[in-house]
Amino acid sequence: QGDPGKVAISISCGSVGIEFQVCRTGVEAWAKATGHRVQLVSTPNDSNERLALYQQLLAAKSGDIDVFQIDVVWPGILANHLIDLREHIDPKMLDQHFEAIVRNDIVDDRLVAMPWFTDAGLFYYRKDLLEKYGRPLPTTWQEMTETARIIQEGERAAGNDRMWGFVFQGRAFEGLTVNALEWLDSFNAGTIVDEDGEITVNNPRAADALTLAASWVNDIAPQGVINYSEEEGRGVFQSGNAVFMRNWPYAWPLLNAEDSPVRGKVAVGQLPKGGPDGKHTATLGGWQLAVSKYSQHPEVAADLVRYLTSLEEQKRRAVVGGFNPTIDALYKDEEVLAANPFFGDLYEVFVNAVARPSRVTGVRYNQVSAEFWNAVHATLSGQTDAKTSLADLERTLDRVSRGGRW
């Protein structure tokens, strides 16, 4: 059926909620414009599950999905199965995007994905409580620790015995890699594996960072934090039981929802530095669009990718869905800023977000990340001290990488 030359493209872009809606609208607009048909394949939302699925599919050389929405850490893992988009994308268009992200999407000099939207760790805090206790916004983790403790104790004394200082993602999963990487990098301790594939994680600054983080558990952070993913932490924070939270931008609209107990009491800023010499760091998150090598219609699929990652579409998504654009220009756009006031302030955060070492570790990234989060988790849960974990980790990574050769 349909016109000859008009084909059906299937795309996976989220599966539920606003993400799915926004994607569908965009895709349908493209379909209307081009006359092609598009089918949306919904996939698991858990990124681990989604990756496993993609891998199975791609390993099977299945053309079931033409366009994949891939995580920022996956280009290295999936590169072999994706086409080089350079042939389809105007270089000028590419230049609009954050450079860091574009670099992340280039594997072996092939542009395997296009940036679609970005994410970075944000520092949420209770401005009402800071005010109440007359504390400034902490700029270092150490300050944060102190402030958190003061407010926590104060609040508890005042009757809220469930009050905690800080919540983050401490569960043994990818999110912990993200959190811990922020700590390490803010202490200038590198990003586990450097650009050249050297394993850098075992250094004293990293140990300091982890030691500090471990000290939070059961002090300013509930013990359960080491099994929290994003939602559990948000639950605590949103019910008014935490002063600080590390989370993604998605939490913003939720925290300010109608029935949110902390509506209007929350502000958002950059994550603290690792001491006075450290830097503000956020780990880069976000999603890209890529086209499968096994697609029947790579040209058409690439066109869809071009459309969805274009400035117009990203703007629409930012306004409608609060998705962070990957295009610099949009952070100065009136309409975008009206919908998302903190975009302007946090532009720096998004631009300077630090990438996980996924490109250099390639297909082994998953394993590296798992080893890393497990090492961090062991430290957080007090099973081993930071030094030992890091030393162990270095050895393990050495083995995984076959001596750093990845």
Add this chain to the structure above:
Amino acid sequence: MRSRKIVGRVLFYVLVAFIVVYTVFPFYWAIVSSLKAGSGLFQVEFWPSNPAWDNYVGVFQGQPFGRNILNSVIVAVSVVVLSLFIAVTASYSLGRVQFRGRTTLLLVVLSVSMFPQVAVLSGMFELIRWLGLYNNLLGLILSYMIFTLPFTVWVLTTFMRELPKELEEAAIVDGASSWVVITRVFLPLMGPALATTGLLAFIAAWNEFLFALSFTLSNEMRTVPVAIALITGTSQFELPWGNIMAASVIVTVPLLVLVMIFQRKIVSGLTAGAVKG
């Protein structure tokens, strides 16, 4: 004398009460939680003060949950029918005919029922792909055979063995072939046995997770356990406990109804099967 008896009775019923609370409470809690909306979920309340159905509505809006249930039903029913069909004939041979290799076969069946699923995961994945059944309910139905079939064969074999020998002999004297004996004499008698094994196989298939997770692709093809495990809220990071609890209640209720109906038979079924097996 009397008072000691009464004390004994009381202690006994306290024990009974404890057992009931222990077994039922988690499910009760799931129901209660599923009836709490929004932030109410984060308050510990043993009785939902203002029950709301939002979560139940939400389950069906967030994902194709109706479709997931349908998938589960299709898969579980097909698995039950298919494995019972294969198992009835096989168990006749294994239970009532003496032939060389019978013990070996029984041994194989027994050991297959003990395979860890991961041990066959990759091979099964290849097989499914090769048969073109990836992301297809047929693939699930086929792969579920690995655990329902040995189990049904095993239980039905013990049942078959228990059926009176004279009955078959009477039929043979009446001129019945083995096929006729199975279909017209034994099958009507195995109603309870088939119900029990069928139910157990149904539960196993309905609850299966690993294969369902690995061999389906799209949300439309998922079965309920996977759908629940992967349930998400309106954005990527939200974990909607209310929805999960609602979904849990929804998928559990049919099973509970089945179990209630068949509870007596389950015990007697096991009497003939599992314990002896």
Add this chain to the structure above:
Amino acid sequence: MADVTLRDVRKSFGGLEIIHGVDLDIKDNEFTVFVGPSGCGKSTLLRLIAGLEDITSGEMTIDGVRVNDLPPKERGISMVFQSYALYPHMTVYDNMAFGLKLANSGKDAIDAKVREAARILQIENLLTRKPRELSGGQRQRVAIGRAIVREPKVFLFDEPLSNLDAALRVQMRIELAKLKEDLNATMVYVTHDQVEAMTLANKIVVLRAGHVEQVGSPLELYHHPRNLFVAGFIGSPKMNFIETAATGIDRDSATVQLPGGGTLTVPARSAGLAPGAPVTLGVRPEHLVAGDPGSGGGDAVMDGKVFVVERLGGETYCHVRTADGQSIVLRTGGEDTVRPGEQIRIGIPAGACHLFDRDGIALDRLERHPMADQEMPRHAHA
């Protein structure tokens, strides 16, 4: 001409021989009963005839046709099982019709046959019931009805009455006997019940441990048991056995010592006996005569002391200890007032005595009992 012959039929289960070369001729229209202690192979033999077990070696014919390799349904037999083995999920009608349906008989023919059998067995009003709604006796009848409709050449019964209670058993026994007259078919019947065997059989086959011990009419077995085993097995209460020795040997008689000192000369072909050889004197409780000490009856007397008296009302079993400590049972009338502890004198009629040599083989009695060899009709033809 539905006679059944077995020639050196053997049967092993997993290397263990259970039936050790049985030769048997079952004549057309004969009612043959297999008896023997539990586990002697009665059922096995019956099942070999039915074709439910394969014979390990030997030769079997039914109606002149070698059936060794024929499946049951082609042997022209039908079988009634101890447990009846009715199909629980079918009505009485369907139970009876099942075999015919499988044989693709016409619907009308089936109906006619089933109704005829139901009429014979007086179960016409039960045809729509399920087996579980029937009493034991009714089930039994249905099982027989299922056998009848097949119009077999040979009926096989495996302890068909053993699950019924005493009263019903008596009734069904009589009905079976009548059925036999009506159907005019060859019947082979397994039982462990004395009375059934004696009252139903034209021919009794006594089995022991897979061997045929004796074949003959009921009264032949009763009056001329071939060995100790058959003598002890047939008759109730059991025949008394007195261990003793032959003192005087003649060609046609032997004189044996009795406990307490007396002697008895038993008319039997004793040629093979050595003087002084140990023999067993057998005499049935109903043939002994009780009297006061000093009185006497029969051809010799034996004194003893009564130690147990069992009064059944219509008859009395009197257990007596002889001088040498052997125990003997007398059957006397219901009015007998003998008391435990009394000394009594037992009269032994020589003509009712049996003699067995040291191997337990009976010495031929001098005279055949008049009823032993003639066919004794039991039923008035309707």
Add this chain to the structure above:
Amino acid sequence: MADVTLRDVRKSFGGLEIIHGVDLDIKDNEFTVFVGPSGCGKSTLLRLIAGLEDITSGEMTIDGVRVNDLPPKERGISMVFQSYALYPHMTVYDNMAFGLKLANSGKDAIDAKVREAARILQIENLLTRKPRELSGGQRQRVAIGRAIVREPKVFLFDEPLSNLDAALRVQMRIELAKLKEDLNATMVYVTHDQVEAMTLANKIVVLRAGHVEQVGSPLELYHHPRNLFVAGFIGSPKMNFIETAATGIDRDSATVQLPGGGTLTVPARSAGLAPGAPVTLGVRPEHLVAGDPGSGGGDAVMDGKVFVVERLGGETYCHVRTADGQSIVLRTGGEDTVRPGEQIRIGIPAGACHLFDRDGIALDRLERHPMADQEMPRHAHA
């Protein structure tokens, strides 16, 4: 003084009354047997005495003590179950010792008791075996042994012999009788076997549907059954019942019509009978006398046609159809040559006859049978 009394004892299961007010006196040292058709409540009654079931209403004493609320172990009873109920995983010794051990008897005392019981039962060589290594009869003995060691005041038996084969049953029956003499205890015994009841009991209790029909000595029941049910239940073959009418009524006799036209005057207290009232004439097969037509015996004769002859060897059951189509059984000797189809004349001794009114209640016979009322000893004391 271990007598057991029941006063209006009732038992309901879930609202349904199974035992309807039983009054019973079981005397010390008495052997009481419960008989009755299946499901009449024999076992239930026994279990009420054991305390395994609670009585719903009424009063029960053992040895003078009210036991309504006592648990089994405090009633001084022990019980032998039909299935023996041996502990499968314990040796014979442990089976017997188990109850004692838990009662904290001394080790030596236990040992002595167990060995004594084993000696009595002749199972000394089996003490180390497990139940599954025993034959049926041996298991039975162990079960009894387990009951003996408790030295109970009352022994309860529920069909203890029903799982044994015929020969063993006879043997165990005699041993039980002996045991009774040795132990000198009160025994209550349930059976459905005629012979066991007649030969073991001092007192038979006939139950029907939860009611006691008659209590009495075996011969009292045999000679003076109180009603049709007891008359038909006790005695084998069963008593013949002839439906007829009383033509002449006297105070001490009634004249009844016989099939074929004759009359018979039966000595019985007939005062309550109306002339022409329907009565049932009962006469036992062993009391009828067979003769040629024309001859006769007894006080009246009846002609009939033999339709079935069952020859058991030592005796013969002759089934006769009377002129009005009723069926009558005669017991005759083993040598009887009567043939089916023959006409025979049956002599009826008036003194052996029973009369029952339209409600089935027996009219008192004029003379008590001499053996009915005296205690008939059965065993010579050792």
Add this chain to the structure above:
Amino acid sequence: MTTVYDAGRATNPAARGGAASSRDSLLTRRRRRAAWLFLAPMILVLALVAGWPLLRTIYFSFTDATLYDLEYHEFIGLLNFYYLAIDPHWWRAVWNTVFFAVVSVSIETVLGMIIALTLNAHMPGRGLLRAAMLIPWAIPTVVSAQMWGWMYHDLYGVINEIFLFLGLIDQPRAWIADPALSMYAVIAVDVWKTTPFMTLLILAALQLLPGEVYEAARVDGINPVKVFFKVTLPLIKPALMVAIIFRTLDALRIFDLMYVLTGNSRATASMSVYARQQLVDFQDVGYGSAASTFLFLIIAAFTVIYITVGKVNFDQGGK
């Protein structure tokens, strides 16, 4: 073997498979042919879904195959097994699994026994109680893991609430996050979930016990506790052993409970979780297959021990 039937009867093993075929009658041969015909679908399906994948897995365990490119792999001998042997995480998983199996099966056995005895007692509402007891069993593992995950929640979890109320703990605990607690938390869920099954098996065994034996014990005046230990326990031991072994085998391959409740956390990861992580998350089919094979071997060894020690008789059932 010329027996047409064997239903229920033990046959002499010496004769099995002998050279009896020529003597077999038509009926026997016909039956045997039918038997194989009836078995064919089962054999086919099992070969397909069990035999083939298992062989593949074993094969892969000697290669360096990866999920993103299954076809190109090299044979690397026992290298995967060597890596497995030196991986402390693997041994941690082995230990987790064994610990989990032993502890949970023990608790389930004791608890199942208690509940089964309760259910076996005569009392009003027994059917209802039995139905209530079956609830956890009917709930899908994934669902129950979610339910318990929610109950375990360190801040909103009802368990903390109840335990605090009862004074069992003085501050909320992170039941599934704390590595010191998480294994016990997992075990508690498993106990809750599978005790009903154990109960069912034991109940079935109890119902097969001869009732008269208990009456004999009552007449003997033996107190119920002694009766349990001296009579009931020895009598149901065979059935209990079978139940325990079945449950142990099941526990050794536990996957979904841990996966849903605690993810890949090393504190609780079982062998199956480990193997799947390698296979799917890390794409290392060779290595993951080696772990799977190893798991399979452990279970197979256990099965063999069970069959030989338990003397499973295929004609009589497990005795």
